[in-house]
Amino acid sequence: MAEVVIVESADAAGEIAADAIEHLVRSNPRAVLGLATGSTPLTTWRALAARGLDLSQVRGFALDEYVGLPPGHPESYRSVITREVVEPLGLTPSLVRVPADSGPIETAGADYETAIEAAGGVDLQILGIGRTGHIGFNEPGSSFASLTRVKTLTEQTRRDNARFFASPEDVPQHCITQGLGTILRARHLVLLAFGEGKAEAIAGAVEGPVTASLPGSAIQLHPHVTVVVDEAAASRLALAQYYRDVYAHKPEWQGL
Numbered sequence: 352m353a354e355v356v357i358v359e360s361a362d363a364a365g366e367i368a369a370d371a372i373e374h375l376v377r378s379n380p381r382a383v384l385g386l387a388t389g390s391t392p393l394t395t396w397r398a399l400a401a402r403g404l405d406l407s408q409v410r411g412f413a414l415d416e417y418v419g420l421p422p423g424h425p426e427s428y429r430s431v432i433t434r435e436v437v438e439p440l441g442l443t444p445s446l447v448r449v450p451a452d453s454g455p456i457e458t459a460g461a462d463y464e465t466a467i468e469a470a471g472g473v474d475l476q477i478l479g480i481g482r483t484g485h486i487g488f489n490e491p492g493s494s495f496a497s498l499t500r501v502k503t504l505t506e507q508t509r510r511d512n513a514r515f516f517a518s519p520e521d522v523p524q525h526c527i528t529q530g531l532g533t534i535l536r537a538r539h540l541v542l543l544a545f546g547e548g549k550a551e552a553i554a555g556a557v558e559g560p561v562t563a564s565l566p567g568s569a570i571q572l573h574p575h576v577t578v579v580v581d582e583a584a585a586s587r588l589a590l591a592q593y594y595r596d597v598y599a600h601k602p603e604w605q606g607l
């Protein structure tokens with residue numbers, strides 16, 4: 352089962368995720384990180400930046416990207432990753448890839464898979480979860496075997512992301528996202544979620560049936576998952592007290 356860590360705040364969750372990344376990078380300075388955008392990972396990046404680690408050799412692969420925004424658009428995930436991750440953390444820009452950042456869109460998915468494979472695979476994948484239950488931009492119905500490919504965003508996701516754009520119509524219809532199969536190949540998944548609006552998606556992902564209707568439930572198929580949630584996002588977990596007990600009594604040698 353996924354390890355579920357229930358914390359009091361998004362800041363506390365960011366420290367835990369930063370611990371996992373710090374531990375990894377101290378053991379392998381060339382580690383491969385799976386990078387997520389959105390509001391959720393911001394406390395992780397902030398906590399990590401405050402530690403002043405040398406992350407210049409770390410390789411990074413973003414989960415997803417919009418399709419159809421003009422190059423350099425401030426809300427393209429290339430721009431967001433540069434602004435929120437690469438610059439504050441001192442990553443080396445040429446070592447950080449975003450889907451469809453080179454070459455034609457038709458082959459961008461396969462190219463991205465090849466690049467991830469050539470890097471030796473993702474060691475630690477940071478994930479948020481959408482209210483539709485998506486991870487990456489794998490909307491409900493996505494195959495658990497899917498690899499990086501172009502998808503159509505749901506109207507719910509477009510509405511949720513409209514806050515980043517001047518008008519809701521500016522949110523692209525299409526995206527390119529690592530598939531659920533791609534995500535499941537990462538060696539460690541760290542899924543973060545905060546707030547009541549994520550409670551249903553988290554309960555479904557962690558405890559619901561494994562179903563393409565809730566893509567986040569794919570995490571149940573992975574042997575090493577850490578779910579870090581605040582009280583509100585944990586509020587619909589039937590086994591919340593058990594997760595608290597497990598974490599409180601966890602042997603220190605197990606790490607995250």
Ligand code: PGA
Nearest residue numbers: 389390391392479480481
């Ligand atoms: P959020 O998005 O972190 O901005 O809530 C998460 C997601 O849509 O995966």
